[in-house]
Ligand SMILES: Nc1ncnc2c1ncn2[C@@H]1O[C@H](COP(=O)(O)OP(=O)(O)O)[C@@H](O)[C@H]1O
């Protein structure tokens with residue numbers, strides 16, 4: 001049992017440390033701590049706007065969100081078994097005769113990811129806060145409680161996502177059923193019992209009011225949901241080979257108005273046929289967005305000057321630039337390097353696909369505006385959404401080329417990413433507080449984004465493909 | 469005959485390691501040139517430099533008159549390359565992959581051309597299978613087809629026959645021999661000496677990055693020497 005886990009962890013380390021030095025990967029958590037430390041120093045400013053309880057709530061929900069967005073294991077099916085790591089795929093193949101050991105591999109994978117996220121994200125966040133606590137005169141005890149409750153919140157998010165994605169793989173109808181039931185009962189309890197959002201999650205209640213029962217309740221949610229998911233996890237291993245009719249020609253014809261139609265067609269097929277298919281959009285974009293919307297609409301009532309839709313559009317912009325990250329997951333440049341194309345052309349192809357997919361996010365924004373009838377600020381929010389998404393995309397492409405999912409774990413690159421993106425976001429938020437219509441000027445950022453993207457093409461064409 | 473490939477002092481250093489060390493060599497049109505050497509001797513690195521996939525640390529080369537430093541893309545347009553690793557290209561099916569390559573190479577009559585190869589290498593029944601799910605041998609067939617799809621005048625093939633069954637291997641060997649008879653050129657990397665001995669017109673032997681021998685196959689045969697013995701002797705001396 002322990003051996004499989006260790007080999008998976010080693011594999012994860014190998015993937016990251018062959019590309020940049022192991023040292024830079026090792027420094028990644030320190031960058032996170034540093035960032036959180038700096039943000040924590042602003043605590044007194046935050047606490048003059050919103051209460052301590054609200055800040056706590058916000059942070060916990062951010063971790064639920066984080067868990068939700070990384071927990072859609074159910075979609076990965078066969079991928080978990082053989083894409084990520086070679087060693088484990090051998091183990092997976094030997095398990096065809098023993099369904100029990102298959103579940104064990106999955107359990108190990110699940111635990112590995114939890115350890116990984118704990119060490120790289122949760123622990124550094126809490127450490128950053130703990131170091132800042134004496135300076136902002138917060139009792140150090142809070143850090144210990146926070147470590148427990150943030151971990152539990154993350155795990156709850158993770159297992160909810162695991163659970164929902166597992167159901168999705170079995171039946172879309174069942175998923176819709178379960179979601180509608182949850183929403184209806186949520187609205188019902190809210191209306192008739194006047195529950196407080198804080199009490200919805202035991203991990204958050206624990207933060208304010210520690211008791212053993214709440215820990216047990218939180219763990220019960222995690223264990224029940226994830227064991228259910230592991231039990232019903234669906235692997236369509238097919239020894240049988242997957243066959244498809246030729247859709248490539250049709251698709252590349254549809255997009256023939258675009259110079260990169262062949263790449264767009266390929267990306268779309270990759271996305272559809274890889275684990276989870278279009279469900280990836282649902283789990284890594286839609287669900288997190290619903291939570292963001294809920295959070296914003298709760299918090300921004302307290303901040304009369306800020307408009308919910310505008311804030312949402314900024315978040316949406318950052319989130320949707322991560323679509324580019326999935327688009328780079330399907331193959332390595334070595335699959336093209338012997339053909340007469342440059343790295344920059346593959347990147348351009350992905351950028352074109354990204355623009356097409358970004359229409360989904362734009363539609364989400366418009367739908368949210370229509371549903372909530374916040375139409376007065378629709379134009380500035382569209383402007384800020386487009387700008388933020390392109391600017392974060394440009395930064396991602398410049399810093400990481402075709403390897404965002406790996407290179408962002410390089411401490412130096414992560415630092416550059418944070419430093420390039422956060423000032424711009426803060427500036428936009430600041431402008432929107434002054435007057436949302438100032439955001440109509442945000443297309444000026446487009447100039448910067450385009451320069452950055454142009455520079456990236458040259459940078460990545462000159463970059464020599466490493467062997468990994 | 470003109471030179472198809474001219475290499476001058478080509479060198480590639482990875483950190484401390486001289487993977488390719490000052491190789492100078494010319495290959496004439498119409499040669500089936502066997503580039504031989506044990507694993508790790510620098511064959512693949514040489515091919516990658518010659519086709520502009522990586523940059524040499526020192527030295528230069530021209531491929532069909534084009535400079536590898538200045539025109540890497542043009543070189544990859546005119547030559548065919550069969551890479552060493554038959555990487556499964558994403559989630560396309562075998563046929564879709566060939567069409568994808570054909571479109572990148574801006575060919576016409578794509579369907580005809582790809583069908584020819586499915587038939588020739590006898591894997592029509594695998595056309596609609598995802599590349600990821602193909603067996604190694606079938607992937608190698610697919611990469612072979614991809615190499616010759618645009619009917620290039622020069623091809624680089626890196627260990628192409630290892631996973632093929634004997635019947636297909638025979639077919640492929642005949643194909644390669646006919647290919648050079650029409651004045652086209654093959655740069656053929658392998659560590660399998662029997663195949664090289666059977667089909668190559670010229671050979672070069674690389675060992676620890678250094679070219680330790682070059683010459684026509686005929687000379688060896690005339691001396692009644694077996695490639696294997698010759699190879700082992702050279703490697704021992706080096
Ligand atoms: N990207 C790289 N980085 C570092 N070393 C490399 C790289 N590519 C190849 N090498 C090393 O260069 C040497 C030659 O490799 P290669 O050209 O693949 O040999 P061959 O194809 O003859 O087996 C080997 O020792 C290999 O480990």
Ligand SMILES: [Mg+2]
Nearest residue numbers: 511512552626
């Ligand atoms: Mg090799």
